[in-house]
Amino acid sequence: MxxxxxxxxxxxxxxxxxxxxxxxxxxxxxxxxxxxxxxxGFVRRESQRIFDEVGILPGDASVVAILALNPGITQTKLCDSLLLKKSQLAVILRGMSEQGLLVRKESAEDRRINTLRLTKKGEKLWEKLRERIDQHNELILSPLSDGERRALNQLFDKIIGGFETRSMPGDVAAPDAD
Structure with missing residues (x-):
């Protein structure tokens, strides 16, 4: 050449x-x-590493968090709060139950309703997961100042609040195409 x-x-x-x-x-x-x-997409790629280190599936992390923050929540309320289909949540809960991370208990008010709470093993997982979530959040938001972070959280709260006032309980977002 x-x-x-x-x-x-x-x-x-x-x-x-x-x-x-x-x-x-x-x-x-x-x-x-x-x-x-x-x-x-960027967050999901980085999140996979964190969830692998903790030993949990990415979809289970939000369930663990909501259960830790809301002991005794009903399955329906959990489903609504995470915008999951009942069938999706049932699979997650079955797996977590088999791993000994949660227990179902019949509601004292209505025996047709089961409440959910983490076991001691689930609580230990939550402690480990919470630390990693905080580290991950810091990594994601590191380009922002404290004021920008507060503003971003306020804007997201406002946008999410708008959806919450327009949505009916049980409405589920369309599954991801990803």
Missing amino acids: SGTSATRASSETRVASEAERQVNYGFLRSNFPFSIRLLR
Whole structure:
């Protein structure tokens, strides 16, 4: 290959390599649902490492958190709070029960209703998980100042509150296409 051809090939390879690394998102960067999708993908990728270290499936982590924060919650309320289908939650709860992480107890008020709470083993898992969640949150929010973090949390609270006032109990978001 002559010197000119080699230079041109090297230049084309560099341009192609740069094109592979940079994507022009254009208006999508200001499109909230798209930005959330990107952010969720980045967070999910990093989260997998954390959940693997703790020994829990990513979908179980939110269930453990809600159970730890709301001992005695009903399965229906848990389902509604996490926007899960009943069948999805049933699979998660079955697995957690088999691992000895939670117990179901008949409600004192209505024997048709079961309440859920973590076992001692589940509480120990929660302590470990909570520490890792805090570390993960710090990593994600590290580019933001304390004031920006507060503002972001207030904005998310406002957006989520808007959905909560428009949603009916039992409404479930469409499953992820990912």
